[in-house]
Amino acid sequence: MADLNKCTIAELSEKLASGECTSVDIVNDVLASIDANDGKVGAYLTLDREDALAQAEAADEKRVAGSTLPMLGIPVAIKDLLNVKGQPCTCSSKILEGYIAPYDATVISKLREAGAIMLGRVNMDEFAMGSSTESSALGKTSNPWNFDHVPGGSSGGSAACVSADEAIASLGSDTGGSIRQPAAFCGCVGVKPTYGRVSRYGLTAFASSLDQIGPITKSVKDSAILLETLCGYDPMDSSSIDMDVPAFGKNLTDDASLAGMKLGLPKEFFVEGMDPEVEKSVRDAVEHCKSLGAEIVDVSLPNAKYAIAVYYIIATAEASANLARFDGIRYGMRIDGKDPADLYAKTRSAGFGQEVKRRIILGTYVLSSGYYDAYYKKAQKVRTLVRNDFTEAFKQCDAILAPVTPTPAYKKGEKTDDPLKMYLDDILTTPTNLAGNCALSLPCGFASNGMPIGLQIIGDDFQEETILKVGHAYEQSTEWHKARPSL
Amino acid sequence: MPEKHDGMDVGYVAKLACIDLTDEEKTLFQGQLDQVLNYVEQLNELDVSNVEPTAHAIPIYNVLRKDEVGSSLNHADVIANAPSAADGHIRVPKIIDQ
Numbered sequence: 103m104a105d106l107n108k109c110t111i112a113e114l115s116e117k118l119a120s121g122e123c124t125s126v127d128i129v130n131d132v133l134a135s136i137d138a139n140d141g142k143v144g145a146y147l148t149l150d151r152e153d154a155l156a157q158a159e160a161a162d163e164k165r166v167a168g169s170t171l172p173m174l175g176i177p178v179a180i181k182d183l184l185n186v187k188g189q190p191c192t193c194s195s196k197i198l199e200g201y202i203a204p205y206d207a208t209v210i211s212k213l214r215e216a217g218a219i220m221l222g223r224v225n226m227d228e229f230a231m232g233s234s235t236e237s238s239a240l241g242k243t244s245n246p247w248n249f250d251h252v253p254g255g256s257s258g259g260s261a262a263c264v265s266a267d268e269a270i271a272s273l274g275s276d277t278g279g280s281i282r283q284p285a286a287f288c289g290c291v292g293v294k295p296t297y298g299r300v301s302r303y304g305l306t307a308f309a310s311s312l313d314q315i316g317p318i319t320k321s322v323k324d325s326a327i328l329l330e331t332l333c334g335y336d337p338m339d340s341s342s343i344d345m346d347v348p349a350f351g352k353n354l355t356d357d358a359s360l361a362g363m364k365l366g367l368p369k370e371f372f373v374e375g376m377d378p379e380v381e382k383s384v385r386d387a388v389e390h391c392k393s394l395g396a397e398i399v400d401v402s403l404p405n406a407k408y409a410i411a412v413y414y415i416i417a418t419a420e421a422s423a424n425l426a427r428f429d430g431i432r433y434g435m436r437i438d439g440k441d442p443a444d445l446y447a448k449t450r451s452a453g454f455g456q457e458v459k460r461r462i463i464l465g466t467y468v469l470s471s472g473y474y475d476a477y478y479k480k481a482q483k484v485r486t487l488v489r490n491d492f493t494e495a496f497k498q499c500d501a502i503l504a505p506v507t508p509t510p511a512y513k514k515g516e517k518t519d520d521p522l523k524m525y526l527d528d529i530l531t532t533p534t535n536l537a538g539n540c541a542l543s544l545p546c547g548f549a550s551n552g553m554p555i556g557l558q559i560i561g562d563d564f565q566e567e568t569i570l571k572v573g574h575a576y577e578q579s580t581e582w583h584k585a586r587p588s589l
Numbered sequence: 590m591p592e593k594h595d596g597m598d599v600g601y602v603a604k605l606a607c608i609d610l611t612d613e614e615k616t617l618f619q620g621q622l623d624q625v626l627n628y629v630e631q632l633n634e635l636d637v638s639n640v641e642p643t644a645h646a647i648p649i650y651n652v653l654r655k656d657e658v659g660s661s662l663n664h665a666d667v668i669a670n671a672p673s674a675a676d677g678h679i680r681v682p683k684i685i686d687q
Contacts, residue, residue, distance in 0.1 A: 441684070448609070463599060463603050
């Protein structure tokens with residue numbers, strides 16, 4: 103075995119182009135790694151080996167015929183809330199057991215057009231509601247760096263499979279940090295694009311004004327390559343933005359200089375109760391960026407501290423409306439009742455897990471008559487303040503540096519009984535979802551217990567190129583992203 | 590937002606959302622959601638009377654499309670997902686008694 107599963111997209115593209123390996127070789131190595139390790143990691147929910155190998159054979163034939171598509175022959179794991187035609191799409195929920203997607207999400211069509219192979223479906227928090235993948239009704243996923251620890255969430259399977267070299271790259275979705283936080287917990291790179299960059303058509307909606315699909319990869323360069331294939335206007339998503347997509351991958355130059363760049367440091371993001379090892383790693387990374395030529399400036403995001411309160415009103419409100427479609431009528435589980443209302447209630451009570459029920463109830467409450475203005479509208483107003491803070495900050499800097507999470511990955515079961523405690527961990531990631539701008543997470547160190555630590559690089563609206571440039575420069579001159587868990 | 594929230598009747602709100610809770614769930618969620626409502630009360634510190642609400646972070650307006658016939662999902666694939674179907678239709682419980 104040539105360990106092709108351990109390579110990056112950029113490395114494999116070179117090997118494929120030179121004829122050093124085939125896509126079938128890559129898929130075989132990835133499948134072997136899944137066989138060897140996924141019993142412990144638990145990233146995958148479903149995997150169609152024959153289909154993956156058939157796609158690889160087709161990719162190899164295309165290459166022989168002269169195709170040089172950007173993702174040709176590269177296997178990508180898919181978070182279980184994206185529709186891939188002919189495959190299950192359960193959102194890690196019992197209520198969608200048996201559902202077979204009748205169409206491809208736009209990002210899947212784009213991946214196919216770019217030549218990628220749809221590998222398998224990976225675990226997540228049920229309907230993306232959670233920060234540890236522990237709310238999945240269908241399986242347990244472990245952090246590859248220590249199986250007693252959570253992989254983060256909600257895209258826990260997407261991060262764990264990339265970290266364990268059980269995939270070359272994966273797709274996740276980020277509503278309040280669900281790409282960046284698991285990427286940080288598992289030592290991967292993850293990007294939440296600007297809202298509207300990537301079409302949400304075919305993504306099972308959690309909170310429609312916050313959700314964005316993005317890549318989880320082994321390097322910043324790979325995130326740039328994969329992101330480029332995902333972006334673009336889509337008439338099927340009226341919130342997608344009609345603007346040119348830069349050549350994110352090609353535009354990354356290999357000089358590691360940050361000369362002329364201003365990077366902002368928000369004092370509010372070094373929150374009380376932050377793990378000192380996380381703070382030290384992030385401050386060291388800031389110093390490193392300074393040594394690469396960046397000017398570090400203090401910026402302030404005074405309303406970011408309200409982001410959790412705002413987020414858990416807006417996200418649950420939108421979720422309560424979005425999840426009304428799961429009623430046992432058109433797809434998924436049905437438990438019969440004496441009339442339609444009885445059927446809905448029986449199906450939803452049996453089909454949804456506790457975290458999903460909790461959030462639907464909270465969302466229903468904040469939208470209910472007499473409480474709408476007090477909670478929902480107020481939260482929307484504070485959302486404006488959070489966004490205004492970023493607008494002001496980006497007048498003073500090109501990008502913002504911050505931690506991703508207050509602590510490294512914690513042990514399983516540590517926060518499952520205390521939802522508020524779990525919610526508070528999203529304090530450093532939710533502001534960006536509320537404001538709509540983009541952010542990237544990449545490895546910047548390890549805690550003394552061996553768990554990875556992430557650095558967050560936050561950009562202004564549609565400034566993905568800037569955060570990729572900063573991340574790439576940092577990565578070129580550090581070794582953190584090369585470390586791999588021993589499985 | 591009320592200065593001090595008057596407490597959510599979890600069982601009642603769950604009914605609005607078409608979810609039946611067990612007694613254990615009611616007790617558990619009542620405590621947990623009261624805690625969350627206590628937490629969000631911090632928004633009362635802010636005077637937002639002159640602030641416009643944000644429903645959508647990246648402002649775009651009047652998204653229209655041409656009124657043209659396009660393709661739609663394959664009927665058989667969609668019906669195949671229905672828990673109960675007959676003659677190309679989704680079967681549901683009786684809604685109106687004769």
